[in-house]
Amino acid sequence: MTIPDDSIIISKIKRFPEKLNFHQLLIFGRSGICIYKLNISDSFPIQEEQLISSYFTALMSFTKELVGNKIKSLEMGGNLKLVVFERKNLYYILLCDSVENKSLIKELISCIHQEFLRYVSKNDIKTDLEYISDSILDNTIKDVFDGILGKNFDLDKEESIFNYLKDLKLNEDINGVIYLTDLGQVIYSSLKGTKLRKFLKEVEFRVKICNNSIIKLFYTSKDNELIYSEYIRDKYFIILIFDSNIKFGIAEYYLNKVVGNILSILKI
Incomplete structure (x- = not known):
């Protein structure tokens, strides 16, 4: 409810x-x-x-x-x-x-x-x-x-987003999904263990630069994966991890689609 x-x-x-x-x-x-x-x-x-x-x-x-x-x-x-x-x-x-x-x-x-x-x-x-x-x-x-x-979070909506991301089928383009609060607390992650910890170190840097109002960030990881992330409503981060061979336009399409669905849940 x-x-x-x-x-x-x-x-x-x-x-x-x-x-x-x-x-x-x-x-x-x-x-x-x-x-x-x-x-x-x-x-x-x-x-x-x-x-x-x-x-x-x-x-x-x-x-x-x-x-x-x-x-x-x-x-x-x-x-x-x-x-x-x-x-x-x-x-x-x-x-x-x-x-x-x-x-x-x-x-x-x-x-x-x-x-x-x-x-x-x-x-x-x-x-x-x-x-x-x-x-x-x-x-x-x-x-x-x-x-x-x-604080200041709607936990019912967070759970709905958690379930949406859990049901999101990863494919040959999307290698992983991480959803966090603005302080870096993991709400959902398809990654586990060491790989998740590695990405969370990058998130700490992401938190700092978002204080300068950089909403979207695209970069390549040390494992040569393409990372697309976006800051949502000054509260959350969504991170999508792609194969390095993906076209930028397709990666941005996936990110916009996931962000749009999350925003729709937050507006309910």
Whole structure:
């Protein structure tokens, strides 16, 4: 059922919960002691803080040169990575799928940091000594995830677009389709694993240049595939991957057709 355009209700349900790509949030002080842990998904529960601390000990030397808002990440295997973000003598660590985009992670951590400092100040917490376990803080941070992953999006229409792209038959011309939010969160992809991660690195560049109002971008990948992408309604990216032998006019026809169908769904 589609939410009417004039509805004032904004869904707070996470996008496709079964595909949630974030699993654990941990906050450490500079001493390497875990002071807060939140299970975001049930896929990779961490029962012992000391287990992740052994990883963190190795990460301490890895992140010595980390300055300001820069992000460091460490691939864990199994399509997982640890992402480390330092703010005011605190280390925020996210265990997430390797496909997650740095721009999205940076926004999440920035908002979580603000809420965490507000909580610490209000409750007079000594972050170098105390381990925090509080359902109020848990719910506050979960709201941050829900807000950023679902803000200003019509989730019913997203699901309709997901189903449309899933049913879109790839042919000898079209090698792949990726549909993302403006922050690089994958809504649908026909690519998996390593190949998807490679294209998402190109998406991060795409996000930056779109800030300069470049709506369409055509380029050739390192694998000599032709990439056509378009920015839709300042919220989404659609990327079509073609064989390098395709004629530009045919590739643009396919892109215009897919974009037109997506816009039709968004207008319903």
